[in-house]
Amino acid sequence: MALSIVKTLRPMAQPLATTLGGLQRQELIHTTPACFEIRKLARLRVVDNSDLGKKAMAEGRPPRCIHVYNKRGVGLIGDKVLVAIKGQMKKGILVGLKQNQKPKQPKFDSNNLVLIDDNGSPLGTRIHVPIPTILRTILKEKTLAKGADYTKVLAIASRYV
Amino acid sequence: MNLSTRVLLSRVVQQGAYKRIVTYSTKTAEHAVENQEEQKKEAPAAPPTPPSPPVTRKPIIPANYRFVYPEFLPDPKVEWRNPIREKLERLDMLDRRKQIDLPEFYVGSVLAVTSSDPHAAGKTSRFVGICINRDRCGLRARFILRNVIDHQGMEVVYELYDPTIQKVEVLRLEKRLDDNLFYLRDALPEYSTFDENMEAEPLEEGAPVPVNDIKVVLRPRPWLERWERQNLRGVANIDEYLKDKHRLSAAKVQKPWEKYDMMKDYRSSIPEEEQTEIFAEVHTELHTLELQRKRNKRKRTFVKPKQLA
Numbered sequence: 001m002a003l004s005i006v007k008t009l010r011p012m013a014q015p016l017a018t019t020l021g022g023l024q025r026q027e028l029i030h031t032t033p034a035c036f037e038i039r040k041l042a043r044l045r046v047v048d049n050s051d052l053g054k055k056a057m058a059e060g061r062p063p064r065c066i067h068v069y070n071k072r073g074v075g076l077i078g079d080k081v082l083v084a085i086k087g088q089m090k091k092g093i094l095v096g097l098k099q100n101q102k103p104k105q106p107k108f109d110s111n112n113l114v115l116i117d118d119n120g121s122p123l124g125t126r127i128h129v130p131i132p133t134i135l136r137t138i139l140k141e142k143t144l145a146k147g148a149d150y151t152k153v154l155a156i157a158s159r160y161v
Numbered sequence: 162m163n164l165s166t167r168v169l170l171s172r173v174v175q176q177g178a179y180k181r182i183v184t185y186s187t188k189t190a191e192h193a194v195e196n197q198e199e200q201k202k203e204a205p206a207a208p209p210t211p212p213s214p215p216v217t218r219k220p221i222i223p224a225n226y227r228f229v230y231p232e233f234l235p236d237p238k239v240e241w242r243n244p245i246r247e248k249l250e251r252l253d254m255l256d257r258r259k260q261i262d263l264p265e266f267y268v269g270s271v272l273a274v275t276s277s278d279p280h281a282a283g284k285t286s287r288f289v290g291i292c293i294n295r296d297r298c299g300l301r302a303r304f305i306l307r308n309v310i311d312h313q314g315m316e317v318v319y320e321l322y323d324p325t326i327q328k329v330e331v332l333r334l335e336k337r338l339d340d341n342l343f344y345l346r347d348a349l350p351e352y353s354t355f356d357e358n359m360e361a362e363p364l365e366e367g368a369p370v371p372v373n374d375i376k377v378v379l380r381p382r383p384w385l386e387r388w389e390r391q392n393l394r395g396v397a398n399i400d401e402y403l404k405d406k407h408r409l410s411a412a413k414v415q416k417p418w419e420k421y422d423m424m425k426d427y428r429s430s431i432p433e434e435e436q437t438e439i440f441a442e443v444h445t446e447l448h449t450l451e452l453q454r455k456r457n458k459r460k461r462t463f464v465k466p467k468q469l470a
Contacts, residue, residue, distance in 0.1 A: 103320050107315065128311060133281045
Protein backbone atom coordinates (compact mmCIF):
# COMPACT_ATOMS: atom_id res chain seq x y z
CA MET A 1 0.00 0.00 0.00
CA ALA A 2 1.16 3.49 -0.71
CA LEU A 3 1.43 5.11 2.63
CA SER A 4 1.41 8.85 2.50
CA ILE A 5 2.47 11.11 5.31
CA VAL A 6 2.02 14.81 5.66
CA LYS A 7 5.23 16.60 6.29
CA THR A 8 4.76 19.22 8.97
CA LEU A 9 6.01 22.56 7.88
CA ARG A 10 8.41 24.54 9.95
CA PRO A 11 8.15 28.30 10.07
CA MET A 12 11.36 28.47 8.08
CA ALA A 13 10.95 28.54 4.33
CA GLN A 14 11.19 24.96 3.08
CA PRO A 15 11.49 23.90 -0.53
CA LEU A 16 8.43 21.68 -0.05
CA ALA A 17 6.20 24.43 1.21
CA THR A 18 4.84 26.53 -1.57
CA THR A 19 2.95 29.70 -0.85
CA LEU A 20 -0.27 29.90 -2.78
CA GLY A 21 -1.88 33.32 -2.40
CA GLY A 22 -0.75 33.67 1.18
CA LEU A 23 -1.89 30.14 2.05
CA GLN A 24 0.60 27.45 2.87
CA ARG A 25 -0.01 24.18 1.06
CA GLN A 26 1.16 20.89 2.42
CA GLU A 27 2.50 18.32 0.01
CA LEU A 28 2.07 14.61 0.38
CA ILE A 29 5.20 12.54 0.57
CA HIS A 30 4.91 8.96 -0.52
CA THR A 31 7.20 6.58 1.26
CA THR A 32 6.38 3.68 -1.05
CA PRO A 33 5.94 3.59 -4.81
CA ALA A 34 2.41 4.05 -6.09
CA CYS A 35 0.55 0.77 -6.58
CA PHE A 36 -1.85 2.07 -9.24
CA GLU A 37 -4.98 0.50 -7.80
CA ILE A 38 -8.31 1.25 -9.39
CA ARG A 39 -10.48 2.58 -6.62
CA LYS A 40 -13.16 5.18 -6.52
CA LEU A 41 -12.12 8.39 -8.31
CA ALA A 42 -9.31 6.71 -10.23
CA ARG A 43 -8.98 8.11 -13.75
CA LEU A 44 -9.23 5.60 -16.58
CA ARG A 45 -8.59 5.59 -20.30
CA VAL A 46 -11.31 4.62 -22.76
CA VAL A 47 -9.82 2.45 -25.49
CA ASP A 48 -12.84 1.71 -27.67
CA ASN A 49 -14.19 3.85 -30.48
CA SER A 50 -17.51 4.84 -28.88
CA ASP A 51 -18.44 8.49 -29.52
CA LEU A 52 -18.79 9.23 -25.85
CA GLY A 53 -15.44 7.77 -24.96
CA LYS A 54 -13.62 9.37 -27.86
CA LYS A 55 -15.04 12.79 -27.03
CA ALA A 56 -14.18 12.48 -23.36
CA MET A 57 -10.62 11.47 -24.11
CA ALA A 58 -10.17 14.16 -26.75
CA GLU A 59 -11.41 16.82 -24.35
CA GLY A 60 -8.83 15.72 -21.82
CA ARG A 61 -11.49 14.81 -19.28
CA PRO A 62 -11.02 11.05 -18.91
CA PRO A 63 -13.68 9.09 -17.04
CA ARG A 64 -13.42 8.58 -13.32
CA CYS A 65 -14.26 5.32 -11.63
CA ILE A 66 -17.10 5.93 -9.17
CA HIS A 67 -17.78 2.34 -8.17
CA VAL A 68 -16.12 -1.05 -8.54
CA TYR A 69 -18.49 -4.00 -8.74
CA ASN A 70 -16.65 -6.42 -6.52
CA LYS A 71 -16.35 -7.02 -2.83
CA ARG A 72 -12.88 -5.64 -2.37
CA GLY A 73 -13.40 -2.20 -3.86
CA VAL A 74 -10.23 -2.45 -5.92
CA GLY A 75 -10.68 -3.16 -9.60
CA LEU A 76 -8.80 -6.08 -11.14
CA ILE A 77 -8.64 -7.19 -14.73
CA GLY A 78 -12.07 -8.01 -16.17
CA ASP A 79 -13.93 -6.28 -13.35
CA LYS A 80 -16.97 -4.15 -14.04
CA VAL A 81 -16.80 -0.53 -12.92
CA LEU A 82 -19.18 2.40 -12.92
CA VAL A 83 -17.62 5.52 -14.37
CA ALA A 84 -18.52 9.18 -14.55
CA ILE A 85 -17.94 10.28 -18.11
CA LYS A 86 -18.98 13.65 -19.50
CA GLY A 87 -21.57 14.11 -16.79
CA GLN A 88 -23.10 10.69 -17.31
CA MET A 89 -22.86 7.42 -15.46
CA LYS A 90 -21.73 4.52 -17.62
CA LYS A 91 -20.53 1.03 -16.95
CA GLY A 92 -17.30 -0.34 -18.25
CA ILE A 93 -14.95 -3.29 -18.12
CA LEU A 94 -11.30 -3.00 -17.17
CA VAL A 95 -9.24 -4.48 -19.99
CA GLY A 96 -5.73 -3.45 -19.01
CA LEU A 97 -4.13 -2.41 -15.76
CA LYS A 98 -1.08 -0.43 -14.78
CA GLN A 99 -0.75 -2.41 -11.59
CA ASN A 100 1.85 -5.17 -11.23
CA GLN A 101 0.49 -8.42 -12.60
CA LYS A 102 1.27 -12.08 -12.10
CA PRO A 103 4.02 -13.62 -14.24
CA LYS A 104 3.06 -13.94 -17.91
CA GLN A 105 0.16 -11.49 -17.58
CA PRO A 106 0.78 -8.22 -19.39
CA LYS A 107 0.98 -5.02 -17.42
CA PHE A 108 0.00 -1.92 -19.35
CA ASP A 109 1.19 1.66 -19.23
CA SER A 110 -2.38 2.93 -18.71
CA ASN A 111 -5.58 1.74 -17.07
CA ASN A 112 -7.77 0.77 -20.01
CA LEU A 113 -11.53 0.65 -20.03
CA VAL A 114 -14.19 -0.47 -22.52
CA LEU A 115 -17.62 1.11 -22.10
CA ILE A 116 -20.61 -1.25 -22.03
CA ASP A 117 -24.32 -0.90 -21.48
CA ASP A 118 -26.39 -2.77 -18.90
CA ASN A 119 -26.66 -5.92 -21.04
CA GLY A 120 -22.93 -6.13 -21.43
CA SER A 121 -22.80 -5.13 -25.09
CA PRO A 122 -20.07 -2.58 -25.83
CA LEU A 123 -20.88 0.99 -26.92
CA GLY A 124 -18.08 1.04 -29.48
CA THR A 125 -17.32 -1.30 -32.35
CA ARG A 126 -13.59 -1.67 -32.00
CA ILE A 127 -10.88 -1.78 -29.29
CA HIS A 128 -7.74 -0.18 -30.64
CA VAL A 129 -5.19 -1.56 -28.19
CA PRO A 130 -4.23 -5.18 -27.42
CA ILE A 131 -6.08 -6.84 -24.56
CA PRO A 132 -4.83 -9.71 -22.41
CA THR A 133 -5.90 -13.21 -23.38
CA ILE A 134 -6.90 -14.07 -19.84
CA LEU A 135 -9.96 -11.83 -20.36
CA ARG A 136 -11.44 -14.61 -22.49
CA THR A 137 -11.67 -16.90 -19.51
CA ILE A 138 -12.56 -14.24 -16.96
CA LEU A 139 -15.37 -12.71 -18.99
CA LYS A 140 -16.79 -16.11 -19.89
CA GLU A 141 -16.96 -17.02 -16.23
CA LYS A 142 -18.58 -13.72 -15.35
CA THR A 143 -21.15 -14.13 -18.09
CA LEU A 144 -22.27 -17.44 -16.65
CA ALA A 145 -22.43 -16.07 -13.15
CA LYS A 146 -24.07 -12.71 -13.71
CA GLY A 147 -26.50 -13.18 -16.58
CA ALA A 148 -25.29 -10.26 -18.72
CA ASP A 149 -23.22 -11.28 -21.75
CA TYR A 150 -19.77 -9.74 -21.42
CA THR A 151 -18.18 -11.84 -24.13
CA LYS A 152 -19.31 -9.31 -26.73
CA VAL A 153 -16.38 -7.19 -25.56
CA LEU A 154 -14.06 -9.94 -26.73
CA ALA A 155 -15.62 -9.89 -30.18
CA ILE A 156 -14.63 -6.27 -30.81
CA ALA A 157 -11.02 -6.72 -29.73
CA SER A 158 -8.46 -6.15 -32.46
CA ARG A 159 -5.60 -8.00 -30.88
CA TYR A 160 -4.65 -10.15 -27.92
CA VAL A 161 -1.36 -10.40 -26.07
CA MET B 162 43.42 -39.56 -14.09
CA ASN B 163 41.91 -42.91 -14.89
CA LEU B 164 45.10 -44.24 -16.38
CA SER B 165 47.24 -43.20 -13.46
CA THR B 166 44.77 -44.74 -11.05
CA ARG B 167 44.94 -47.97 -12.97
CA VAL B 168 48.76 -47.90 -12.96
CA LEU B 169 48.66 -47.23 -9.29
CA LEU B 170 46.24 -50.05 -8.65
CA SER B 171 48.42 -52.48 -10.57
CA ARG B 172 51.37 -51.33 -8.50
CA VAL B 173 49.41 -51.91 -5.37
CA VAL B 174 48.52 -55.37 -6.55
CA GLN B 175 52.14 -56.06 -7.37
CA GLN B 176 53.41 -54.83 -4.07
CA GLY B 177 50.64 -56.50 -2.16
CA ALA B 178 52.03 -55.61 1.23
CA TYR B 179 50.84 -51.97 1.18
CA LYS B 180 47.11 -52.13 1.76
CA ARG B 181 46.75 -48.75 3.38
CA ILE B 182 47.54 -46.73 0.28
CA VAL B 183 44.84 -44.24 -0.48
CA THR B 184 43.63 -44.60 -4.04
CA TYR B 185 41.05 -41.84 -4.40
CA SER B 186 43.48 -39.05 -5.11
CA THR B 187 46.04 -39.86 -7.77
CA LYS B 188 48.72 -37.33 -7.04
CA THR B 189 48.97 -37.74 -3.32
CA ALA B 190 48.73 -41.47 -3.63
CA GLU B 191 51.62 -41.51 -6.07
CA HIS B 192 53.63 -39.42 -3.72
CA ALA B 193 52.72 -41.74 -0.93
CA VAL B 194 53.77 -44.75 -2.98
CA GLU B 195 57.10 -43.13 -3.82
CA ASN B 196 57.61 -42.12 -0.24
CA GLN B 197 56.84 -45.56 0.91
CA GLU B 198 59.17 -47.10 -1.62
CA GLU B 199 61.96 -44.88 -0.39
CA GLN B 200 61.13 -45.72 3.15
CA LYS B 201 61.10 -49.40 2.31
CA LYS B 202 64.65 -49.08 1.04
CA GLU B 203 65.70 -47.21 4.12
CA ALA B 204 63.73 -48.83 6.92
CA PRO B 205 61.21 -51.50 6.01
CA ALA B 206 59.58 -51.54 9.44
CA ALA B 207 58.78 -47.78 9.56
CA PRO B 208 55.07 -46.83 9.54
CA PRO B 209 53.81 -45.12 6.31
CA THR B 210 53.94 -41.31 6.37
CA PRO B 211 50.63 -39.47 6.35
CA PRO B 212 49.68 -38.44 2.77
CA SER B 213 50.48 -34.85 1.84
CA PRO B 214 47.44 -32.51 1.52
CA PRO B 215 45.37 -33.54 -1.51
CA VAL B 216 45.94 -31.44 -4.63
CA THR B 217 42.59 -30.95 -6.31
CA ARG B 218 42.53 -30.26 -10.00
CA LYS B 219 40.74 -27.00 -10.71
CA PRO B 220 38.31 -27.04 -13.63
CA ILE B 221 38.77 -24.16 -16.02
CA ILE B 222 35.64 -22.05 -15.63
CA PRO B 223 35.15 -19.20 -18.09
CA ALA B 224 35.34 -15.85 -16.35
CA ASN B 225 32.11 -14.65 -17.91
CA TYR B 226 29.96 -17.35 -16.32
CA ARG B 227 28.76 -15.03 -13.59
CA PHE B 228 27.33 -12.74 -16.24
CA VAL B 229 26.02 -15.45 -18.55
CA TYR B 230 24.41 -17.51 -15.76
CA PRO B 231 23.75 -14.99 -13.00
CA GLU B 232 20.85 -17.01 -11.62
CA PHE B 233 23.17 -19.83 -10.53
CA LEU B 234 24.63 -17.54 -7.87
CA PRO B 235 22.49 -17.35 -4.73
CA ASP B 236 21.15 -14.19 -3.17
CA PRO B 237 23.94 -12.66 -1.09
CA LYS B 238 21.54 -11.85 1.73
CA VAL B 239 22.70 -14.01 4.63
CA GLU B 240 19.24 -14.64 6.08
CA TRP B 241 18.09 -16.11 2.81
CA ARG B 242 21.03 -18.44 2.29
CA ASN B 243 20.47 -22.16 2.52
CA PRO B 244 23.23 -24.22 0.92
CA ILE B 245 21.17 -27.39 0.57
CA ARG B 246 18.26 -25.66 -1.07
CA GLU B 247 20.62 -23.79 -3.37
CA LYS B 248 22.27 -27.03 -4.42
CA LEU B 249 18.95 -28.74 -5.08
CA GLU B 250 17.78 -25.74 -7.05
CA ARG B 251 20.89 -25.82 -9.18
CA LEU B 252 20.21 -29.47 -9.99
CA ASP B 253 16.65 -28.60 -10.97
CA MET B 254 17.86 -25.72 -13.10
CA LEU B 255 20.26 -27.99 -14.96
CA ASP B 256 17.44 -30.49 -15.49
CA ARG B 257 15.29 -27.76 -16.96
CA ARG B 258 18.11 -26.54 -19.16
CA LYS B 259 18.39 -30.03 -20.60
CA GLN B 260 14.79 -29.75 -21.77
CA ILE B 261 14.82 -26.23 -23.16
CA ASP B 262 17.45 -23.96 -24.61
CA LEU B 263 17.72 -20.93 -22.32
CA PRO B 264 20.17 -18.68 -24.16
CA GLU B 265 22.54 -16.07 -22.86
CA PHE B 266 20.93 -12.63 -22.68
CA TYR B 267 21.38 -9.38 -20.85
CA VAL B 268 19.38 -6.35 -19.83
CA GLY B 269 18.92 -4.49 -23.12
CA SER B 270 18.70 -7.60 -25.31
CA VAL B 271 15.60 -8.11 -27.42
CA LEU B 272 13.92 -11.44 -26.71
CA ALA B 273 10.96 -13.40 -27.95
CA VAL B 274 9.31 -15.73 -25.46
CA THR B 275 6.82 -18.38 -26.54
CA SER B 276 4.79 -19.77 -23.69
CA SER B 277 1.77 -21.99 -23.50
CA ASP B 278 -1.32 -20.03 -22.62
CA PRO B 279 -4.59 -21.82 -21.92
CA HIS B 280 -6.53 -18.63 -22.66
CA ALA B 281 -5.08 -17.97 -26.11
CA ALA B 282 -6.71 -19.20 -29.27
CA GLY B 283 -3.72 -21.28 -30.43
CA LYS B 284 -2.86 -22.25 -26.83
CA THR B 285 0.47 -20.49 -27.18
CA SER B 286 1.41 -16.85 -27.00
CA ARG B 287 4.56 -15.16 -28.20
CA PHE B 288 5.77 -11.86 -26.82
CA VAL B 289 8.64 -9.85 -28.24
CA GLY B 290 10.27 -7.14 -26.20
CA ILE B 291 13.38 -5.63 -24.73
CA CYS B 292 14.58 -7.06 -21.45
CA ILE B 293 14.46 -4.16 -18.98
CA ASN B 294 15.35 -6.03 -15.80
CA ARG B 295 16.64 -9.35 -14.52
CA ASP B 296 16.18 -10.23 -10.88
CA ARG B 297 15.88 -12.99 -8.30
CA CYS B 298 18.09 -16.04 -8.05
CA GLY B 299 17.87 -19.74 -8.56
CA LEU B 300 14.65 -21.27 -9.82
CA ARG B 301 12.85 -18.01 -9.15
CA ALA B 302 14.91 -16.01 -11.64
CA ARG B 303 12.74 -13.56 -13.58
CA PHE B 304 13.07 -11.06 -16.35
CA ILE B 305 10.78 -8.32 -17.64
CA LEU B 306 10.10 -7.74 -21.32
CA ARG B 307 8.77 -4.42 -22.55
CA ASN B 308 7.30 -3.46 -25.88
CA VAL B 309 4.93 -0.94 -27.40
CA ILE B 310 2.19 -2.56 -29.49
CA ASP B 311 -0.44 -0.43 -31.20
CA HIS B 312 0.84 2.65 -29.32
CA GLN B 313 0.19 0.88 -26.04
CA GLY B 314 3.19 0.23 -23.82
CA MET B 315 3.11 -3.08 -22.03
CA GLU B 316 5.37 -5.27 -19.98
CA VAL B 317 5.35 -8.96 -19.22
CA VAL B 318 7.21 -10.65 -16.39
CA TYR B 319 8.55 -14.12 -17.21
CA GLU B 320 10.10 -16.62 -14.87
CA LEU B 321 13.12 -18.11 -16.57
CA TYR B 322 12.54 -21.64 -15.28
CA ASP B 323 8.78 -21.60 -15.76
CA PRO B 324 7.83 -25.01 -17.20
CA THR B 325 5.16 -23.45 -19.43
CA ILE B 326 7.76 -21.53 -21.40
CA GLN B 327 8.30 -23.30 -24.68
CA LYS B 328 10.98 -21.25 -26.34
CA VAL B 329 13.21 -18.30 -25.55
CA GLU B 330 14.80 -16.65 -28.58
CA VAL B 331 17.35 -13.88 -28.48
CA LEU B 332 16.62 -11.64 -31.43
CA ARG B 333 19.28 -9.06 -30.69
CA LEU B 334 22.04 -9.79 -28.21
CA GLU B 335 23.40 -6.58 -26.71
CA LYS B 336 23.88 -4.73 -23.47
CA ARG B 337 22.97 -1.20 -22.45
CA LEU B 338 24.74 1.34 -20.30
CA ASP B 339 22.58 0.78 -17.21
CA ASP B 340 21.78 -2.17 -14.98
CA ASN B 341 18.06 -1.84 -15.52
CA LEU B 342 16.02 0.08 -18.05
CA PHE B 343 12.98 1.06 -16.02
CA TYR B 344 13.38 4.55 -17.41
CA LEU B 345 12.02 3.28 -20.72
CA ARG B 346 8.58 3.58 -19.07
CA ASP B 347 9.07 7.33 -19.02
CA ALA B 348 10.89 7.57 -22.33
CA LEU B 349 9.33 8.30 -25.70
CA PRO B 350 7.58 5.21 -27.06
CA GLU B 351 9.93 4.76 -30.02
CA TYR B 352 12.69 3.69 -27.64
CA SER B 353 10.75 0.65 -26.51
CA THR B 354 9.05 -0.24 -29.78
CA PHE B 355 10.16 -3.48 -31.39
CA ASP B 356 8.70 -5.20 -34.38
CA GLU B 357 6.95 -8.45 -33.49
CA ASN B 358 8.12 -10.14 -36.67
CA MET B 359 11.69 -9.11 -36.11
CA GLU B 360 14.28 -11.62 -37.29
CA ALA B 361 17.14 -12.74 -35.12
CA GLU B 362 20.31 -10.76 -35.77
CA PRO B 363 23.15 -13.26 -35.71
CA LEU B 364 26.29 -12.41 -33.80
CA GLU B 365 29.68 -13.87 -34.69
CA GLU B 366 30.73 -16.77 -32.52
CA GLY B 367 33.16 -15.77 -29.82
CA ALA B 368 32.67 -12.05 -30.44
CA PRO B 369 32.15 -9.92 -27.32
CA VAL B 370 28.58 -8.85 -26.62
CA PRO B 371 28.19 -5.32 -28.02
CA VAL B 372 27.17 -2.50 -25.73
CA ASN B 373 24.51 -0.26 -27.23
CA ASP B 374 25.32 3.25 -26.02
CA ILE B 375 21.99 4.73 -27.17
CA LYS B 376 20.71 7.61 -25.04
CA VAL B 377 16.95 7.63 -24.68
CA VAL B 378 14.87 10.81 -24.61
CA LEU B 379 12.54 11.16 -21.66
CA ARG B 380 9.16 12.76 -21.90
CA PRO B 381 8.38 15.66 -19.57
CA ARG B 382 7.37 15.22 -15.96
CA PRO B 383 5.50 13.72 -14.10
CA TRP B 384 7.71 10.63 -14.05
CA LEU B 385 7.28 7.33 -12.29
CA GLU B 386 10.58 7.60 -10.46
CA ARG B 387 13.06 10.33 -9.63
CA TRP B 388 15.46 9.49 -12.42
CA GLU B 389 17.73 12.42 -11.63
CA ARG B 390 18.79 10.66 -8.44
CA GLN B 391 19.85 7.43 -10.09
CA ASN B 392 22.92 8.55 -12.07
CA LEU B 393 21.62 7.05 -15.29
CA ARG B 394 23.99 6.87 -18.21
CA GLY B 395 21.46 5.93 -20.89
CA VAL B 396 19.31 9.08 -20.67
CA ALA B 397 20.01 12.07 -22.88
CA ASN B 398 17.82 14.93 -21.77
CA ILE B 399 17.26 14.55 -18.05
CA ASP B 400 18.75 17.98 -17.34
CA GLU B 401 16.10 19.67 -19.46
CA TYR B 402 13.34 18.91 -16.99
CA LEU B 403 15.19 19.63 -13.78
CA LYS B 404 14.75 22.70 -11.66
CA ASP B 405 17.22 23.84 -9.06
CA LYS B 406 15.20 22.23 -6.29
CA HIS B 407 15.45 18.85 -8.01
CA ARG B 408 19.19 19.21 -8.46
CA LEU B 409 19.64 20.22 -4.84
CA SER B 410 17.60 17.35 -3.47
CA ALA B 411 19.34 14.91 -5.81
CA ALA B 412 22.71 16.15 -4.59
CA LYS B 413 21.56 15.68 -1.02
CA VAL B 414 20.74 12.01 -1.38
CA GLN B 415 23.89 11.12 -3.32
CA LYS B 416 26.23 8.76 -1.55
CA PRO B 417 29.57 9.18 -3.32
CA TRP B 418 31.42 7.34 -0.55
CA GLU B 419 29.54 4.13 -1.15
CA LYS B 420 31.87 2.97 -3.89
CA TYR B 421 34.64 2.79 -1.30
CA ASP B 422 32.50 0.85 1.16
CA MET B 423 34.10 -2.58 0.98
CA MET B 424 31.81 -4.04 3.59
CA LYS B 425 28.75 -3.08 1.59
CA ASP B 426 30.30 -4.57 -1.49
CA TYR B 427 31.03 -7.75 0.42
CA ARG B 428 27.49 -7.99 1.73
CA SER B 429 25.92 -7.44 -1.68
CA SER B 430 27.99 -9.94 -3.64
CA ILE B 431 29.03 -13.56 -3.61
CA PRO B 432 32.78 -13.94 -2.95
CA GLU B 433 34.89 -15.21 -5.80
CA GLU B 434 35.90 -18.42 -4.03
CA GLU B 435 32.27 -19.31 -3.51
CA GLN B 436 31.47 -18.48 -7.12
CA THR B 437 34.17 -20.82 -8.40
CA GLU B 438 32.86 -23.51 -6.08
CA ILE B 439 29.33 -23.13 -7.40
CA PHE B 440 30.33 -22.98 -11.04
CA ALA B 441 32.74 -25.90 -10.65
CA GLU B 442 29.68 -27.90 -9.66
CA VAL B 443 27.63 -27.02 -12.72
CA HIS B 444 30.34 -26.21 -15.22
CA THR B 445 30.62 -29.60 -16.91
CA GLU B 446 26.93 -29.89 -17.62
CA LEU B 447 26.57 -26.29 -18.73
CA HIS B 448 29.51 -26.77 -21.06
CA THR B 449 28.03 -29.89 -22.64
CA LEU B 450 24.75 -28.03 -23.08
CA GLU B 451 26.57 -25.18 -24.79
CA LEU B 452 28.32 -27.57 -27.16
CA GLN B 453 25.02 -29.23 -27.93
CA ARG B 454 23.45 -25.85 -28.67
CA LYS B 455 26.27 -24.96 -31.03
CA ARG B 456 25.87 -28.23 -32.84
CA ASN B 457 22.13 -27.69 -33.16
CA LYS B 458 22.65 -24.17 -34.42
CA ARG B 459 24.98 -25.40 -37.13
CA LYS B 460 22.44 -28.02 -38.09
CA ARG B 461 19.73 -25.40 -38.27
CA THR B 462 21.76 -22.96 -40.36
CA PHE B 463 22.57 -25.62 -42.97
CA VAL B 464 20.35 -24.93 -45.95
CA LYS B 465 19.76 -27.78 -48.29
CA PRO B 466 20.55 -26.71 -51.85
CA LYS B 467 17.51 -26.50 -54.05
CA GLN B 468 17.10 -28.71 -57.01
CA LEU B 469 17.09 -26.41 -59.99
CA ALA B 470 16.30 -28.79 -62.80
